[in-house]
Amino acid sequence: MLKKILKWTGRTLLVIVLLALGYYTKAYIAIGNRKSKVYPVTPVKLDIPTDSATIAQGQRLVTTKGCNDCHGKDLGGRVLFEQDGVGRLVARNLTKGKGGISKDYSTDDWVRAIRHGVQQDGTPLIYMPSAGFNKLSETDLKAVIAYCAQVAPVDRVNPPSEIGVGATIMADLGELELFEAEKIDHNAVPPLAVREGVTADFGKYVSQICTGCHKPDMKGTPGEGGTPDISSTGKSAGWTDEQFFQTLRTGKRPDGTELKAPMPWQMTAAFSDTEMRALRMYLKSI
Ligand code: HEC
Ligand code: HEC
Structure with a gap:
């Protein structure tokens, strides 16, 4: 009798393990596809001003839009979250220093990242909240880029973002939003400028x-x-x-x-x- 029970318990466990593996394989493939999807975006052509008033406005926006919270005051980037079995989220070093991304960056690349949430090759950035920046006016976007592009180089080599087992499952279940590029209307045309006021x-x-x-x-x-x-x-x-x-x-x-x-x-x-x-x-x- 006991032998029979043990045999059945063993079989049930085996079935559970196989189901879990099956689900994880499905989730892993789905997230892999979403991560490697190429978004054919056409970045708006911008002339970036270099005057001090624009750069000052950009510096203010980089604080009030939260860029500093994640990328650091010096924009040198940092690890936002890291846990074994879950994954690692890293805000990149935006400067031209060692480990920075902007040495060979064009204005188009800045627009792609900030407005569309995708990187140079068109695949989505992980956990970069571009859906909140997508409707930034052209004037504000230019100021942000003007400031970021001239910021002092910071030598900091951060590890890459990694979607581990935990993050894969959470993202697949919709508990964690990893790719904001999915939420963005890439053809929307934000305003050229907005009228500031208590409205x-x-x-x-x-x-x-x-x-x-x-x-x-x-x-x-x-x-x-x-x-x-x-x-x-x-x-x-x-x-x-x-x-x-x-x-x-x-x-x-x-x-x-x-x-x-x-x-x-x-x-x-x-x-x-x-x-x-x-x-x-x-x-x-x-
Ligand atoms: C990254 C996520 C995040 C963003 C972005 C964010 N919030 Fe929050 N906010 C939270 C969370 C989480 C709490 C609850 C904090 C707690 O439990 O103490 C909160 C709490 C608040 C509260 C307190 C509400 C209450 O009933 O106690 C206010 C007000 C608020 N947020 C306003 C804002 C405004 C305005 C913005 C945009 C300018 C904003 N938040 C952006 C996550 C966010
Ligand atoms: C909630 C945190 C967070 C905020 C706020 C944030 N970022 Fe990011 N950003 C990230 C993460 C995480 C990545 C790295 C994504 C990856 O590894 O795929 C990133 C990547 C980038 C990149 C890299 C693009 C590339 O091609 O490598 C740029 C540029 C960027 N962010 C600019 C900004 C700017 C400008 C702001 C403010 C307007 C901002 N970010 C606000 C988290 C954030």
Whole structure:
């Protein structure tokens, strides 16, 4: 009897292992295909200004769009996440130093990466949140590139991003977004420039970088470890304007609790008064 049970337990285990292997093989192939897909994008032709006002504007945007959060203050790149069995996410060294990507970079390559989320060969960048930068106005995009292209070289050789077993499964199940190029309308034509002002329109423009986490409707994702609703139906809509600004500037809510990672409040802390007020106006309107 015992022998029979053991035999059956063994068989059941074997079936489970085979099913798991089958699923993993399927996921591995699917992710491999998505990673090697070539996006035939046509980068918009841009003349990059080199005047100091544009570079200063670019420096500000690199902070307020979060580039510094991932690529570092010096844009030399860093490992964002690394765990055995899961994988490694690495924001590349954007400078012309040793290990940097921009020594042989053209303006087209910058546009491809920032606006389309793809690299020189047209395959998608991993975990680079380009969907939030895709609608940057041409003027703002030029300023970002102008600043990045002249930044001081940093010698830092970072290891490459790697999609391990864990990341493959999470990405296949839709729990982890690895390729933002998939979400982008590559034929969209963003505005040449946007009118800055305390308007819901400008607030919507500013809020594009929040959509990756808080979702396009700003209602977030429910449940443990999710992202809160920051639209008019969220808790933050009940705060006063001052409390809302304070929270995004200091990383502390009115009740004293801290905004935990990955909420990039160092990025929102650099927002101008106009950007904050416009953002607030837009979030309360939806
Ligand atoms: C959430 C983190 C994050 C933010 C924010 C971010 N990046 Fe990245 N970026 C990455 C990662 C990760 C990679 C590497 C992708 C890979 O390994 O495939 C990357 C790659 C790049 C590349 C490399 C392209 C190539 O061809 O090798 C460029 C250029 C770039 N980012 C520019 C920017 C700029 C400009 C901003 C701000 C407007 C920005 N990034 C914001 C994470 C980020
Ligand atoms: C990389 C993901 C990410 C991005 C991008 C992001 N957030 Fe968040 N945000 C979060 C997470 C996660 C939390 C919850 C943090 C916690 O649990 O303490 C949060 C919390 C908040 C809160 C507090 C809400 C509450 O009810 O407590 C506000 C307000 C907020 N975010 C606004 C913004 C705005 C505005 C932007 C864009 C300018 C933005 N966030 C961009 C992930 C993000």
